[in-house]
Amino acid sequence: MSPVAINEALVQSLESIADPQELIGEIFRRFGDRAAIGTSGQLTGCVMVDLAVKAGVKPRVFTIDTLRLFPETYELFAAVEKKYSLKVEKIQPEPTKLKEMIREQGEFLFFDSKEKQEFCCDLRKVEPNERVLGTLDVWLTGLRSDQSKARAGTSRFEIIPHGPNKRPILKVAALVDWTEERLRKYCEEHQVPVHKLLFWERDGWRYESLGCVICTTPIGPYEPRRAGRWRWFNALEGGDKECGLHVVRKDEV
Numbered sequence: 013m014s015p016v017a018i019n020e021a022l023v024q025s026l027e028s029i030a031d032p033q034e035l036i037g038e039i040f041r042r043f044g045d046r047a048a049i050g051t052s053g054q055l056t057g058c059v060m061v062d063l064a065v066k067a068g069v070k071p072r073v074f075t076i077d078t079l080r081l082f083p084e085t086y087e088l089f090a091a092v093e094k095k096y097s098l099k100v101e102k103i104q105p106e107p108t109k110l111k112e113m114i115r116e117q118g119e120f121l122f123f124d125s126k127e128k129q130e131f132c133c134d135l136r137k138v139e140p141n142e143r144v145l146g147t148l149d150v151w152l153t154g155l156r157s158d159q160s161k162a163r164a165g166t167s168r169f170e171i172i173p174h175g176p177n178k179r180p181i182l183k184v185a186a187l188v189d190w191t192e193e194r195l196r197k198y199c200e201e202h203q204v205p206v207h208k209l210l211f212w213e214r215d216g217w218r219y220e221s222l223g224c225v226i227c228t229t230p231i232g233p234y235e236p237r238r239a240g241r242w243r244w245f246n247a248l249e250g251g252d253k254e255c256g257l258h259v260v261r262k263d264e265v
Contacts, residue, residue, distance in 0.1 A: 209222060217233075
């Protein structure tokens with residue numbers, strides 16, 4: 013497959029495709045395995061996989077396996093693999109660096125400070141994600157504008173620099189304007205495999221954002237959807253919390 017230039021002309025050509033199923037299908041037809049859907053098991057990623065298959069393509073799909081995911085997360089990926097006859101690539105942290113971090117900082121360093129939480133996320137999530145991005149020209153993400161204040165201005169298309177050579181990658185939020193309600197309705201109507209915890213509820217408490225098993229808790233009836241992530245930092249100034257996957261790194265500025 014001949015390479016396709018990642019530039020504003022490409023963005024303009026894709027902007028004309030309003031339907032997300034057509035958009036996702038076109039991306040995989042143009043880029044093949046140089047495009048991939050990255051998902052943590054949220055509804056958005058699962059719906060994108062279903063849309064890709066309905067568009068007549070077999071998508072490349074990956075997840076960042078921090079080695080601390082919920083058992084239900086691994087169950088979901090097994091169900092996705094079975095339903096769509098594909099393999100979810102599980103990208104894990106580098107073993108030597110992980111052992112060194114735990115030896116020097118402790119297994120539960122993320123409780124100590126925001127800096128240590130970010131360090132843990134960087135090693136377990138960001139570095140593995142950077143590795144898989146090295147094999148991609150297009151990264152389809154599950155970002156949506158309704159997920160948090162920080163994500164309210166998320167663009168459908170963004171060209172981001174990758175690696176020391178600042179190689180351009182097209183980051184696509186194909187369902188950026190979909191709501192949680194719309195996703196749930198789609199999953200029900202099309203029998204899309206879903207994460208069991210996203211349908212768990214007890215006395216108004218529920219999960220809406222999922223990450224590592226220790227760093228994710230349910231949210232209450234009046235809490236924002238990411239309040240359950242690293243809950244012990246909720247009292248800090250600024251309510252938006254990110255693991256680092258969707259934040260520009262200092263060396264990219």
